[in-house]
Amino acid sequence: MQPTTAEELMRSRFEAFRDGDAQWLLKTWHPSTRPEALDLSDNPTWRGLQIVDTEAGGPDDNTGIVEFRATYLDPDGGVGILHERATFVRENNNWFYVEGLIGD
Incomplete structure (x- = not known):
């Protein structure tokens, strides 16, 4: 199901990172900033x-x-936090992730 809000898309992208679904991440990444490929082989365990x-x-x-804020297990078994302000755009009724600014 296609997300109808930027927050819904953010939640679905978190689930895709957690599940290692690079296809969904690339599909929902705006073409202006999307990488050609996405290697999730060293993806942390998102919590x-x-x-x-x-x-x-x-x-x-x-x-x-x-x-x-997304929490994950770091390689040493501790908990890490990714804090980001993500920008989204809607085109042709589809939301896309554009970019994010990482914070503290």
Whole structure:
């Protein structure tokens, strides 16, 4: 099912990272910033997703920002946190991830 909001897309992309679904990640990555391929062989074990904030990104918007924290297990067995403000765009009724700014 196609996500109808930027937050729904962010959640689906987290699940794809967790499950190692590179095909979904590339499909939902905007062509202007999408890599040619995505190697998830060293992908960490993703544990949880917390949405911190959203700006726009609703069913009637064409852009949106989702700030989130994703937790993962690092190679030493500790817990790491990825904090990002991700930018999304909607084109032809499909949401795409454009880029993210990594924070503390």
